[in-house]
Amino acid sequence: NDNSFYVSLVSFETSSYIPNLDDTNNKFYYSENDSTEIKIITLPTGAFEIKNYNDFIREALIKNPTDVSPIIIIPDESTAKVKIILEDGWKVYFNKPNTWCKQLGFNEIIVQKTMISDNIADILKTQKIYIYCDIINGSSFNGKSSNILFSLPNSKRFGSTISYYPNPRQEKVLNIKRFNRIQFQFKNEHEEVINFLGAKVSITLEIRQQ
DSSP: OGGGEEEEEEEEEEEOOOOSBSTTTOEEEEEOTTOSOOEEEEOOSBOOOHHHHHHHHHHHHOSSTTSOOSEEEEEETTTTEEEEEEOTTOEEETTSSSOSHHHHTOOSOEEOSOEEOSSOOOOOSOSEEEEEETTEEOEEETTEEEOEEEEEEOOSOTTOEEEEOOSSOOOEEEOOSOOSOOOEEEEOTTSOBOOOTTOOOEEEEEEEEO
16 A cells, blocks of 8 residues: 555755846846836846845946946835935836846836835745655645645755755655656745756655555
8 A cells, every 4th residue: 555655854955056036037127318218137047135136237337336326226224125216317117027126125116216115125035945746745735735745944045055854754645656766846935946056956765664
C-alpha cells in the first residue's frame, strides 16, 4: 500500500540568490521636459534596495556624477513609504507594464510631481520559500490541496548560504508506487516560481515505511 510510505525533508541547501527585480518588474518608464516621448530604463535582474534602484536610474539619466538627478527615489523613513522627487516637466509612468510600482508602494499611476507613495514599500518579493515535490500529497495552500513538501522563511541576505535541517521533520504521504525521478519546484507565497540565478540546490529526502 503506497499510503504506508512517507516522505520528509532532511536537508535543503542553496545560496540566497533570490532577486526581487527581474523581467516581470524591471522596467522604468519616464518622460522629460514635458515631452510626449516615453523612454524606458531596463534594470538588471538582482536584489535591489531602494537606494540601489535610485542609483541605477540616476546613472542612466545623468552623465556628470556631480549633477542633481531629475528623478530621485528615496525611502521616507518616518512612514515606511517612498518619496519620488521630480524636476519640473518630468514624469514617471507606473501605469505601464512590468514596473516596480507595487514594491515601491505606488499604485498604477503617472507621477507628475513630487509625491509620497500611498502604501508602504515592500521590496522583499519572496518572504517564504515553498518546496514542491511531485511524489507527495497531503498539503494545502490557500485552501487548496497541494504537493508542498516544506516551507521556510527567506531571511538570509542576498548571496548568503541557506542550510536548513527541519527539526522535527514534517512527513507527507508518498503518492506513487514506482518512480525513477523526483521533480521539485520552488515558489514564493504568491505562487511565483523562484529564480535562484543558477545557484546549486541540494535536497536530501527520507522515505520510510510506517
